[in-house]
Amino acid sequence: MVEALTSAPPEAIDDHTLMLRVREGDIPMLGELFQRHARPLYGFFVRLTGDRAGSDDMVQQVFHRILRYRHTYRDVGSFTGWMYIIARRVLADFQRHRAQHQPPAEEPALEQLADERTHAADAAEAGDQTALLHRALATLPEDVREVIVLARFQELPYEEVARILDISLSAVKTRIHRAMKDLRAAYFRIQEIPPMGLPTATREKESA
Amino acid sequence: MNCDETILLLADYESGRLSAADMRRVREHLDRCPACAQELQLQRQLDLAIKRERRPEPGAHVHTAFHAWLEAEARAMPAPRHVAAAPERTNIIRVSFWNHPATISGFVAVAACAVFALGLVVGSRTGSSSGAQFANQQNAAEIAALREQVASMSQAVTWQTLQQPNAGDRIQAVRVMASADLNPVDVNQLLGLVAFDSNSQVRESAVQALYRYADRPTVRTAVARALVRESAPVVQLAMIDFLANTRDPEATAALETLVHNQNQNPLVREAATYALTRM
Numbered sequence: 084m085v086e087a088l089t090s091a092p093p094e095a096i097d098d099h100t101l102m103l104r105v106r107e108g109d110i111p112m113l114g115e116l117f118q119r120h121a122r123p124l125y126g127f128f129v130r131l132t133g134d135r136a137g138s139d140d141m142v143q144q145v146f147h148r149i150l151r152y153r154h155t156y157r158d159v160g161s162f163t164g165w166m167y168i169i170a171r172r173v174l175a176d177f178q179r180h181r182a183q184h185q186p187p188a189e190e191p192a193l194e195q196l197a198d199e200r201t202h203a204a205d206a207a208e209a210g211d212q213t214a215l216l217h218r219a220l221a222t223l224p225e226d227v228r229e230v231i232v233l234a235r236f237q238e239l240p241y242e243e244v245a246r247i248l249d250i251s252l253s254a255v256k257t258r259i260h261r262a263m264k265d266l267r268a269a270y271f272r273i274q275e276i277p278p279m280g281l282p283t284a285t286r287e288k289e290s291a
Numbered sequence: 292m293n294c295d296e297t298i299l300l301l302a303d304y305e306s307g308r309l310s311a312a313d314m315r316r317v318r319e320h321l322d323r324c325p326a327c328a329q330e331l332q333l334q335r336q337l338d339l340a341i342k343r344e345r346r347p348e349p350g351a352h353v354h355t356a357f358h359a360w361l362e363a364e365a366r367a368m369p370a371p372r373h374v375a376a377a378p379e380r381t382n383i384i385r386v387s388f389w390n391h392p393a394t395i396s397g398f399v400a401v402a403a404c405a406v407f408a409l410g411l412v413v414g415s416r417t418g419s420s421s422g423a424q425f426a427n428q429q430n431a432a433e434i435a436a437l438r439e440q441v442a443s444m445s446q447a448v449t450w451q452t453l454q455q456p457n458a459g460d461r462i463q464a465v466r467v468m469a470s471a472d473l474n475p476v477d478v479n480q481l482l483g484l485v486a487f488d489s490n491s492q493v494r495e496s497a498v499q500a501l502y503r504y505a506d507r508p509t510v511r512t513a514v515a516r517a518l519v520r521e522s523a524p525v526v527q528l529a530m531i532d533f534l535a536n537t538r539d540p541e542a543t544a545a546l547e548t549l550v551h552n553q554n555q556n557p558l559v560r561e562a563a564t565y566a567l568t569r570m
C-alpha cells in the first residue's frame with residue numbers, strides 16, 4: 084500500500100501512511116506531518132502551560148522524538164494519538180525542568196489568582212474573550228485541564244482521548260463533564276458574572 | 292430521565308455526540324425542567340467562547356528551525372536504518388562498573404577518561420554549521436555557550452561540568468554529546484549516567500542520546516540492566532522504547548520483569564507488553 088502511494092504528493096497522503104514512510108527512513112515526509120500538526124500541538128502546549136516560548140520549544144521536541152522513536156510507531160492505531168502520547172511526555176519533562184530551575188514558580192501562579200480579577204477586567208475591556216478563557220483554564224487542576232483541552236479545544240474523539248490518557252471511555256466522559264463544569268464556573272467567576280446573573284459594569288464595555 | 296442523568300449528558304447533547312434516543316430523552320427533560328435548561332444555557336455560553344477562541348499560533352522561527360533540523364537529519368540518515376536482527380552479542384566487553392556494587396568510583400574513573408574525548412568532540416564542532424541540528428530554540432543559546440565554554444576549558448574543568456550538582460548543566464552536556472559521533476568511552480560515559488545519575492531527566496536524556504548506538508549489544512545490555520533498577524516511569528518508558536527494536540535476550544528478561552510486576556505503573560507495563568510482542 085505504501086508503494087502504491089509513493090508517487091502521490093505528500094499532501095495527498097494520510098497521516099498514518101506518512102508516518103509509516105518516515106519509519107521506513109523517508110525522513111522528509113516528516114515535514115508534511117509537521118505542516119499538519121504543529122499548530123494544534125502548539126495549542127495543546129500553550130493552553131496547558133500558558134508559556135509561549137516553552138510551547139514553541141516543546142513542539143520541536145515532539146518532532147525530534149517522533150523521528151528518534153519512529154521505530155516504535157505501531158502499524159495499527161492513529162498518528163494523532165501517538166503524537167499526543169509523545170507530547171505528554173515532552174510536557175512532563177518540561178514541567179519537571181521548569182520546577183527544578185525555578186522552584187517557586189508554582190506558588191506565584193496560584194497567588195496570581197487573587198490578582199486575577201484585575202487582569203480579567205483588563206482583558207474584558209479589551210474584548211479579549213480568549214484571554215479570559217485561557218485564564219479560566221489556568222485555574223483548573225492539570226488533569227482536568229488536559230482532558231478538556233484534548234476533547235474540547237483540540238476536538239479529538241473521546242476514544243482517542245481515552246487512548247492518550249490511558250483511561251476508559253466512561254472515565255473520559257465523566258471527567259469531561261466535571262471539567263466543563265469547573266471551567267464554566269471559573270470562566271464566569273473570572274468575568275465577575277454570577278451564573279445567570281446580570282452582566283457587571285466591566286462587561287458592559289465589551290465590544291464583541 | 293432525571294436531573295443528574297441529564298446534566299451528565301448535556302455537554303454531549305450540545306456537541307451532538309449522543310445517540311438519537313438519548314438526544315430525545317434529554318430534550319424531553321429540558322422541556323419540563325427549568326434548572327437543567329438553565330444549566331444548558333451556561334453550557335452554551337462556554338461552548339461559544341471555546342468556538343471563538345483565537346487559535347494559538349507558534350512563533351515564526353519554529354518553522355525555520357524545524358525545516359533546518361529536518362534537512363540536517365535527512366542528510367545524516369540517507370538510508371533507512373535497521374537494527375540488527377541477528378543475535379550478534381558477545382559478553383566480552385562488559386563495562387566493569389556493571390559488576391561492582393562500588394560502582395560510583397568505577398563510573399567516576401570512566402567519566403574522567405571520557406572527559407577529554409568529550410572536550411575534543413565538542414571543541415571540534417564549535418563554529419561548524421551543526422547549529423541547525425539543534426532546532427531546540429530554548430536551549431540553543433545555552434548549548435552554544437556550553438560548547439564555547441567546553442572548548443576553552445581545561446580537561447579538569449570540563450569534567451566538573453559533567454559532575455555539576457545542577458541537573459540542567461548535566462542535561463546540556465548530554466545534549467552536546469547526543470549530537471556528536473561518540474567513541475566507546477563517551478558511550479560508556481552515557482551508560483554511566485543512565486544507570487547512576489540521581490536526576491531522572493538526566494537519565495532520560497542519556498537514554499535518548501544512546502539511541503544511535505542501539506545496535507551495539509553492550510549498549511542494549513546496559514540499558515536493559517538499568518531498566519530493571521529504574522523507578523521513574525518517564526525513564527522506564529524511554530528505555531522500553533529504546534529496547535523495543537532489539538532482540539536482546541537480556542532486554543526480553545527485563546521487559547518481562549516489568550510486565551509481571553503488579554506494582555509497576557500501568558503505562559509502563561503496557562509499553563513493556565507491547566515491546567515484548569515485537570521481539
Ligand SMILES: [Zn+2]
Pocket residue numbers: 293294295297320324326327328
Ligand atoms: Zn432537570
